[in-house]
Amino acid sequence: MPKPVDLLQGTLDMLILKAVSLKPQHGYGVLLRINQISGDRLDIQQGSLYPALYRLERQGWIDSKWGESENNRKAKFYTLTAAGRKRLGQEVAAWNQMKDVVTAILATTPEQI
Numbered sequence: 001m002p003k004p005v006d007l008l009q010g011t012l013d014m015l016i017l018k019a020v021s022l023k024p025q026h027g028y029g030v031l032l033r034i035n036q037i038s039g040d041r042l043d044i045q046q047g048s049l050y051p052a053l054y055r056l057e058r059q060g061w062i063d064s065k066w067g068e069s070e071n072n073r074k075a076k077f078y079t080l081t082a083a084g085r086k087r088l089g090q091e092v093a094a095w096n097q098m099k100d101v102v103t104a105i106l107a108t109t110p111e112q113i
C-alpha cells in the first residue's frame with residue numbers, strides 16, 4: 001500500500017466539491033469517498049472536514065438536507081449547487097495550471113537556462 005501523502009493547503013475544498021459532485025454524500029461519506037478515490041493515499045481528518053463542509057455550504061457551493069444514512073442514522077446529505085459546479089471547474093483549472101507550472105520548473109535542466 002502506498003504511503004499516505006499530506007494534503008496540500010487549499011486543496012480540501014476542491015476535493016470535497018469533487019466528491020460531492022460524484023454523488024450526494026453525508027459528511028462521513030465525503031471523507032470515505034475522498035479516501036477511496038485517492039487509493040487510500042489521503043487521510044482527511046474529521047476535524048478538518050466538517051468546518052470545510054460548513055464553509056462550503058455558507059458560500060453556496062454545496063447544499064444540505066437531512067436524511068437517513070446506510071446504517072439508519074440521521075445524517076446531513078450534501079449536494080453540489082450550480083455555483084459549486086462552477087467553483088469546482090475554476091478550482092480544477094487553477095490546480096491544473098499550477099501543476100503544469102511546477103512540472104515545467106522541476107523538469108528544467110541546467111542546459112535550458
